[in-house]
Amino acid sequence: MRRTALPVLLLLPTLAFAAQPRPTPAEFANDAVIVDTHIDAPSELLKSWRDLCNETPDREFDAEKAHRGGLDVAFMSIYTSPEEDTAGTARQKAHMEIDAVEAMTARCSSEFAKITEPGDYLRLQEQGHRVLLALGMENGAPIGDDLSQLQVFHDRGVRYITLAHSHSNRIADGSYSLDRPWHGLSPFGEKVVAEMNRLGIMVDVSHLSDESVEDVLRVTKTPVIASHSGLRHFTPDFERNLSDALAKKIAKAGGVVQITFGSGFIDARAAADTTAYFRELAKFQHAQNEAKARGEAVQSFEDWDAAWDKSHPKYATKLSQVVDQIDYAIKLIGEDHVGIGSDFDGVSGALPEGLRSIADYPNLIQALRDRGYSDATIRKVLGGNLMRVWKDVDMAGAKLRGEMR
Incomplete structure (x- = not known):
């Protein structure tokens, strides 16, 4: 009896472990680190103020939805338009948007906290589960032609900059622009990239022309991100999305492609x-x-x-089209170089069914599981990869400045 009973007892812990159910998508979302690199709440706040500390039905981002979706780090997009650049008001607008984020964080400190360094994540979360707000500047126009403004915006918490937006500017050519004076980065743009590297600000190549992306990859000394881009494989002739060749180069240089959700990026007609x-x-x-x-x-x-x-x-679009993009990206450039940058509150509601707000990340988790992806891979896509790149850029900047970390 003893010879037969002992092996059974030894097996019991293994059997119990194997029987543990896989966490639900909602449970997994609350446990995983979810980082969304592009949410347009700040510019929307200036257009029409809302109390985002509470449920806000006509917005895609608020504290209540963030908790339901399991969002941990939200990069607030500090967006300025080419028109504001031309009018000379882009810098003022950027500071006003940062003020709006800081005011919201101070007003509901139990829901939000500002994060400026990747290493602060654990410390801030230990103080209570809050949505951590980072800053990404969409369009480099606010720096004007003054390189020292990069330090000013770094001091205010900006940790990535999309070099141009819908038109070419003094830094780089934009993907939508008919006017492309630089055929890539301008001479000033090369200095901007070098200074961003030194300060530890991630260089964002979303919205850039192909030539501009190539120039960034030639000049940069740190990995780059595409904060909210799709893949051109699904949208032929749509330069705003990345070609396979450019996506591979971003990954080879240690960067990450953050897949966006907007219908205009995942559907060829849109x-x-x-x-x-x-x-x-x-x-x-x-x-x-x-x-x-x-x-x-x-x-x-x-x-x-x-x-x-x-x-x-x-055009009506579906969650499966976003998953198609993520699936293709993982197979193309590897699971260590893919993330998410939704563009919530930035595409006028043109979003796929099943991904209409930040409360819907669990739907994305389930869809990725249905494609056969392990929870370990899903964790990387949800935020692990972006946090790694952010840390790499932060540490590289410290070395370039001659600091020890």
């Missing part, structure tokens, strides 16, 4: 409309400027934009 929108907008703005010079009446942007939306209805 992507074509997005390109057409920015091309027609550029023509509209040029015509309006000429009309103003002649002293003629001009149409408001709001009226033009509303007319465009009326004639170009949004």
